[in-house]
Amino acid sequence: MALTDRTRIALIGGGKMGEAIMGGWIAASEHPADRLTAANFTVANPGEERRVYLQGRYGVACVADARAIEGADVVVLAVKPQVMMGVLEQIAEVPAYVGGKDGPLFVSIAAGLCTERLEGALPAGARLVRTMPNTPLLVGAGATTVAGGAQADEADVALVRDLFACLGAAYVIDEDDMDATGAVSGSGPAYVAALIEALRDGGAAQGLEAGLAEALAQQTVYGTALLMRETGQDAQTTRVAVCSPGGSTLAALAAMEEAGFARSLDAGVAAAVFRSKELGQC
Structure with missing residues (x-):
């Protein structure tokens, strides 16, 4: 999967980490995020004040719920672990959702939630890449580890690695090591x-x-x-x-x-x- 000016990215969660990821990709001067502009993004965030801020600050489209995934090529799950499963239930119920290999690539930044559990809450065949970023990502100096789920291929994992490398450093690891990297970085x-x-x-x-x-x-x-x-x-x-x-x-x-x-x-x-x-x- 290659990024183009037509790539649609849905950001589920417009909090500090979600904003930092999106803002970093829009501002990045290196491949592959240099192809991304505000027009590529739709942000889902329940708080109206936050949506108004993100629209004004970045010029991105904002909605209140998981309808942001309609037509998306990449869905970044940037919500807290304790609300993640509810969000995945909402995603699965979006009428226009296309699942499996033909659906979007999901990218999780939630700590602790393994790909098996996340995939179990998504329609069968969903492609998922799990990441563990840290807060220095907010200033472009993050350290992110990346692991692919059962349906994600090497190209999916490489794309996510390259995207997060624009926000600091990114490393592809085995998922068995994800808890340890979370504990360190x-x-x-x-x-x-x-x-x-x-x-x-x-x-x-x-x-x-x-x-x-x-x-x-x-x-x-x-x-x-x-x-x-x-x-x-x-x-x-x-x-x-x-x-x-x-x-x-x-x-x-x-x-x-x-x-x-x-x-x-x-x-x-x-x-x-x-x-x-x-x-x-x-």
Whole structure:
């Protein structure tokens, strides 16, 4: 499937993530989203105020319900996991819906809901690709993992990967790894924010003004990630490069390790995976 100026994309859910995805695709300067304009999109969102905003901000067509899928080539399911199944029931009841291989390609961004469960709520044969983006997608720096369902072919998966690569980085994975990637990158921004909070509070405890401490922590996280990406250094090399024998950095890392720094992160990732499986019921 190739994108053209005639491709119809239905965005089900016009919240922050849905808006970021659509806005990023419209603004992208790289293949394949450079072919997409506001005219390609119809957004379904129940809130009238939100619809008015999206129409005014992007010039896209908006409707209140799942009728947005009529004539769509791609349907992006950008709603919260707890309302997803109800939305899929509405989609299946749209009179003009064409299912199976002749129907649209569905793209889910809902955490925890596996393709088997989603496909079970759609008419038989529906093509589905599951994704796990994270919130830095809002600023074009997202990390998204992509896995195809039973009826999606390689071209479907490649198209979705390329679309999300316009919003940061995108990786095709086995669906069995989706909960783990959600625990690392999907939930990861919260871990990084918690790290920044802790560094801020630690700096403040040593006499720094809290705002300055947080700004320093933010810039340090950003700069370290950029350094690693631009130089190709792995995490271990980057860490060792900052440590002088007998210096303050080694003393800090030793104290953090004694306090359970690595163990706490490992436990957090494991807990996120466990909870994701519970919520997904797959």
